[in-house]
Amino acid sequence: MSGNPFHSRSAAFRDSGCTPRRVGYVSDVSRLEHIPIDERRRLEAVTERFNFRASEYYLGLIDWSDPDDPIRTLVVPREAELSEVGSLDASNEASNTVIPGVQHKYADTALVLCVEACGGYCRYCFRKRIFMRDSHEATRDFGPALTYIADRSEITDVLLTGGDPLLLSTPRLARLLRSLRDIPHVRTVRIGTKMLAFNPYRLLDDLDLQELLVEQSGSGGRVYLMCHFDHPRELTEPATEAVDLAVRLGVICANQCPIIAGVNDDANVLRELLETTASAGCPQYYFFQCRPTRGNETFSVPLVRGWELFSEARRGVSGLARRARFCMSHETGKIEVVGVDDNNIYLRYHRAKDPSDHDRFMVYKRDDTAVWLDELTPVS
Ligand code: SF4
Incomplete structure (x- = not known):
């Protein structure tokens, strides 16, 4: 490790006595002073169902004079989330x-939900159920997860997710990463993070x-x-x-995000995101269709519109920034939208839960x- 030029730089930084900045978090909408008090009271009903939390740093990115500010839409609750449409576990x-x-x-990949x-x-999270009070979906004891992975040599890739694994303390994350490293067939570890x-x-x-990385x-x-950058202003x-x-540090970065109404459902915003993430060093990997999760109806963009935005955003960007795919994380697999014409929507399994669906191409009637x-009709 000492041969790594970054390591000596970080050691010098440590020796200089710099102290970490403390970034506070807000988890009570009544503290959002830019919002009128009667509105804050109404939003408390939303946060009783779906928790609110944001860092002071992130709240500082909001233009409070704009009620439709995309960062605000992303993180500040809205009453439309009380809709009963959708399932808490849409996939x-x-x-x-x-x-x-x-x-x-998928045989080669295991997900470990390591923090809640x-x-x-x-606000559009597809896994918001795990932040609800009575959820125990994430594991605090990594032992059984590590044993499960170690016992299955077909698992070559582990995705640490949750929740955000970077909310684990560094020593705890270190123990988890080192244990995974000790499993010979695990070749890559992915950390899904919006931190x-x-x-x-x-x-x-x-x-x-x-140093751990x-x-x-x-x-x-x-x-x-x-x-997980959704909007260029987050960069x-x-x-x-x-x-x-x-x-x-030697980490490979990639970006993935859903297309969300009011946040990034604009071809120019998506194009800027493609270019900004590519130049920053984390080129776009996936754009996702917003899952029909309970409370997410207000954030949903129709599939055809999502395809049009995706297609338009890629116009004129470099090949590097065009590698992203537009996919639906469906319970049967990761389904890529590969095209739309006047009559049909063309889909293909990018990842299939059932191996017999591998790369299967599908044609559905266009429905805007x-x-x-599940809302589409197959072309027979
Ligand atoms: S970062 Fe991901 S898991 Fe966390 S709230 Fe956002 S969408 Fe959900």
Whole structure:
């Protein structure tokens, strides 16, 4: 590790006596002073159902003079979330849960839900059920998860998720990463995180975390940070610095986000996101269709519209920024939208839960209002 040029830089930083910045969190809407008090009271009914949380740093990105500010839409509750439309588990993740905190949908990949909190709560979250009071979906004891993975040599890739794994303490994350590294067939570990958007100082100011990433991401195995930037305005100077730092630590970064009404359902915004993430060092990997999760109807963009935005956003950007796919995380697999014409929607399994669906191409009748596969009619 000492041969790594970053390591000596971080050691010098540590020796300089710099102290980490403390970023506060707000989890009570009554503290959002920019919102009129009667509105705050109404929003408390929303947060009784779906928790609210945001860092002071992230709240500072909001233009409060704009009621439709995309950062505000992303993180501040709205009454429309009280809609009863949708399921709390829209992709039927329960059917992939093999032991508490472990999902195993595709043979080569295991998901470990290792924490039940995020650095903020995206209002459109597809997994908001795990932030609800009586949820115990994430595991606090990693032992059974590690045994499950160690016993299955077909698992070559582990996705740490939740919640946000970067909310684990660094020593706890270190124990988990090192244990995974000890499993010979695990070749890549992905950390799904929005912390570089919600609080980039989590990485910038934690030298132990930086050294852990150096240690864990190298020729013996690779750590990927699956970043979650939804809007180019989230790529602030500290966020961009955090991505750059992660890259220099040896981590591979990629970005994934859903297309969300009021946040990024604009081709120019998506194009800017493609270009900004690519130049920052975490090129876009997926755009997702917003899942029909309870409370998410207000954030939903029809599939055809999503395709049009995705297609338009890619016009004129470099090949590097065009590698992203537009997918639906359906209970049967990750289904890519590959095209739309006047009559039909063309889909293909990018990842299939049932191996017989591998790469299967599907044609459905075009429906400009449908938001999910189950609402479409197949072309026979
Ligand atoms: S970062 Fe991901 S898991 Fe966390 S609230 Fe947002 S969408 Fe949900």
